[in-house]
Structures are given as structure tokens and as C-alpha cells.
Amino acid sequence: MSDSRLEQWRAQGFDPSNCPVRQILDHVSAKWPVLILLELGDGPRRFNALLRALPDISKRMLTQSLRDLERDGIILREVFDTKPPSVSYSLTDIGQGFLPRLQALIEWAEGNMPAIITARALHDQE
Amino acid sequence: MSDSRLEQWRAQGFDPSNCPVRQILDHVSAKWPVLILLELGDGPRRFNALLRALPDISKRMLTQSLRDLERDGIILREVFDTKPPSVSYSLTDIGQGFLPRLQALIEWAEGNMPAIITARALHDQE
């Protein structure tokens, strides 16, 4: 009755290490997608604006992360017929719904940072 | 006043793509750590029990993920002097506090799975 989620999944014939939930979390909780979604949480951004906001990302990874998020319907890609053409990325409703959960995770990490840094120091000194 | 978190971090001289929060999330939201933490959410487990619960993980990655989580004080590693010695892993208080946030993320992914699968289908057919 209070089986772990992992056990429930297995009972349903799911491979927990390669299930739909995992695929979604992979696209949404990885390094660059997290930063992209946080930036888009503040409003639509164009490709090069994202590049400038995330100074360490390569164009390659930015393109790939945006494609994944777009395919999952988490962000929207719009091309405007300016010269040269510009492309705008924004959160969809699905993406908007994800942000609060992400913020909760970040707040947990911020709140526990002192404890974690202490844990690391104790661990490393031995 | 309602600057994005990214902008706040930058204003404080933080590199958002390599900050303490990111390091913590990396250890906690990656593929194997997520599955390990879910399994430990159900109670302490020994090394080989985790291996069996996560059939696709290699010993190498299990060891590495456990070491990272232990160093951050998210799980506890205890060695018992049996023959052969056995090692038990369990959640610390920090780890316990993380689980509800992780569950919220998983519930979001489960709840939005139909919409995401639809989005993918629409996207791919074009």
C-alpha cells in the first residue's frame, strides 16, 4: 500500500531508469534547460539574448536545449520576418507550470547550502 | 525589484552556470541520484540492494553517485562489521527534506505527460 514509487513503476512493467517521467525530467532539470527556463520566466527572449544571458553556454548546446524544450511543448519558438530574421522563445503554459516547482527546488538548495557546505568540509578534511 | 533570479545572481557576481546552487542541483537532480534517493526514501538500502533495484546502473555510476550524495550530507553511509562487511545507505535529514520537492517535480511530470506527448507528436509529424 505504501510501496515506493519505484516499486509501483516496476509493478506496472516500467523501467524506472528509462520511463516517460525520466525523459521529461532529463529535458527540464539538466544544467542548461534549468537556466534557460529561469531566464524565460522573466519574459520572452531571443536566441542571442539567451546566449548573452548565459555566458558559458555554447551555441550548440543552446540550440539543442531549445529544440528539446520546444519539442516537449515547454517553450514556444516564433520566427519574425525581420531583416535579418529574429527568433523569439517564450514559456508555454506547461513551461509556466514548471517554474514554481523549479523555484521550490532552488529554494531548498539555497536553504540547505550552509548545511551542505559544512557536510562537505567535514567529509573532505578526513 | 522583481528581477529574475538569474539577474540577482549576476548582480552579486555569481556565475549562474557554475554556482553553489547549481552544484547541489547537479548532484541531486541527475538521472541516477534521483532514482537512488527515491529508493532510499523507502528505507535504508545496502549497496547490492540498490544495484538490484536499479537494474540498468553500473557499479561505477552507483559508487560515484553515492559518494557525491554522501559528501553533500544528503545520504549517510554506514559500514557494518559482518563477514563479508556490509554497507548501508540511508537518507539524512537534508535528504529527507529534499524528497517532497522531488515528488512535486515527478507529479508535475506525470500530470503533464499527456500534454507533452501530444506536443511531441504534433511537433514530429511536421
Add this chain to the structure above:
DNA sequence: CCATTAAGTCTCTAATTGAGACCTATAAAC
């Protein structure tokens, strides 16, 4: 004695990431 179990380590290969050159078209700068 041969096999198995525990909790790993080690090596080698495969997959993923990152750095950065290159592309196309237009328009402003010199």
C-alpha cells in the same frame, strides 16, 4: 575445492559536451 556474496576498483570503449570556425543575407559605417 569450487562457487557465491559483499562492496567496490580498474580499464577500455562509447556517447555527450564544449570550443569555435563557418554560413547566409542585409544593412550600416567608412
Add this chain to the structure above:
DNA sequence: GTTTATAGGTCTCAATTAGAGACTTAATGG
């Protein structure tokens, strides 16, 4: 009128990371 910049990418190659699986040590079961 020729170089220079901008937009939004793609492409290639090198470096990093992950995965598969053989090997270890000591003890116990058959």
C-alpha cells in the same frame, strides 16, 4: 563600394563523462 556587424544557426573536432564488464579479497555453503 568594400569592409564590418548582426541574426540564428550548423559543422567539425577535441575533451570530458558515462557505461560494460573483468578483477579483487575474505569468508561461507555445498
